[in-house]
Amino acid sequence: MSTIRILLADDHNVMRRGLSALLERQEGFSVVAEAADGREAVELALAVKPEVVVIDIAMPNLNGIEAARRIHEKRPETAIVILSMHADEGYVLRALNAGARGYLLKDSPEEDLIRAIRAAHAGKAFFSPEISRMLAEDYMRQMRQRGVEDSYELLTPREREVLQMLAEGNSNKDLATKLGLSLYTVETHRANVLEKLNLHSSAEMILYAVRKGIVT
């Protein structure tokens, strides 16, 4: 098993050093660079080319989400895990839109951080269980209040499969290979899913999947 090369970005020195120590202790993890603000994080991500970036939201100069967006734009293959104090959908959606694959609360236990980094590295989404639970609860309550049928019921089995696999972080190409379908068919399924669920982006689709408990 190859080593996962990690860039750590947090403006709080003690925190950053602690996280670094924590990750270094894990087998197969290597912290290759540390940044104290957003701008430095972008520069180092482009220079050092880590596989995973673990980044705090609240940072001087450039906030974590904006830094994540720039890193994702320049090197989309970089897996980004957001580390945050904020347990709110708004931040999660913003982070997903910026290209992050994981969203972790800062007070999460060690195991969650490790799982999140591994999942992101494997191209999958990961959220703090607390976030997943909150998103799911909010979603259920909304459904109940509006008294509408869950549009998930409108999806065909194939579309549900496509939704889950996409939400887990697979690309269209991955799906085509794994399901033995043409790329065009996969894209059609994806478009149908978005339309039936009234979603507008991959980020929203991932959020939906988390709300529905399809992915965690």
Next chain:
Amino acid sequence: MRLFQRQSRTVLFIGFGGLLALMVFAGVDGLRVLRRMQDRSGSIQREFLERGRVLNQIRSDVYLSGTYARDYLLDPGRSAADRSKTELRRLRREMDATLANYAQLMRPEEREPLEGLRRNLNEYWQALDPVLLWGADQRRGSGYAFVRDVVIPRRRAMLSLADEIDEVNRRQVSTGNARLTDLFSEFRYRLIVTLMLTLALGSLLAVFATRRILALESQTTSQYTEVTEARGQLRSLSARLVKTQEEERRALSRELHDEVGQSLSAILVGLSNLVGATPAEVRSLVEREAAPLRRLVEGNVRTVRNLTLLLRPSMLDDLGLIPALEWQGREASRHSGLRVDISAEAVSDELPEELKTCVYRVVQEALTNVARHAEAQSVRIVVQQETARLLLSIQDDGRGFDIARSKGLGLLGMEERVRGMTGSLHVRSETGMGTLISVVLPLRTHPRGNE
């Protein structure tokens, strides 16, 4: 002020009272004098006529007595002489009565000529008395001489006396008229004095009243200015207060998040590292000691996070107005089960800081009110941006309330905030019909608190 008022009132009371009293006096006095003048003029006229009539009577009686005396003396017939004698006696009685009557009308100036007349008349009768006893022969003998020497001169004398009395009477009339003229001029003088007094008092009153009114006017103006200024100051003060409070909250929130929150998170990581770095044989022991510490710190992290959000949600600064409102909606929904729908139209991410805060706080207060009092099922919040203004409406389907009767502090606070941004807030609510709060906030204008 109170002294000033009382003083004014006294002066006005006395002034107007005096003026009215003066006018009433002038009227009554004038009427009285006029009546007197009328009476005087009438009596002068009447007396003059009466005396004239009596004098004429005396004059004609004098003539008549002369005629009768001549007839008696010169008429040869016995019966004719007797008749004349009887007439003479009747005439004498009549004249006595007339004179006595006149004495009552008499004026002091007339006393002398009247006495003269009476004396002459007495002498005349006394002279005539023996003649009346004369026989026919004696009458024939000395009758003519008696008429010529006694009757005619005495009659002339009496007539001239009567003329004198008449003259006195005439003089009396002109004296009466002169006195009437005096009375009239006295009346005119009094009228002029009263009018002058009225005019003077009226002018004084007018001057005083005008000055007081002007003073009051300028006082009112200055007070109005003061009140307006004070209100403006109060408003700018309250706007500044709101701004200061918001800045303080933000600073506190940031401090809590950046310093306390981050430190606590670092402690959690440090605890993990501590346990991880412990040799395997004592790790469980250390882990047992670390677990309650970790729980404690985790609890603190949650407290800090909640406090931070309570003070000022970071979304407002990090994500913008609409994500912050959506979070607020979800929070309200989580805590009270309300259905909160938020729709935003063309709302910029780059709204001015104060405007964002104002909208957020208004919505927060409104949602708190709805959750507490409205017994609503759902709330609909719409934010719309136009070229020069931002529109916000919050509509619930609760039981509504009577705005005239209960306008809580929450609503007042909202109004104050909105006014501080030179915006306007309207509340429409009816019992059973829910409540609609509409806010209009101008864009691109500096709030008063900044001035």
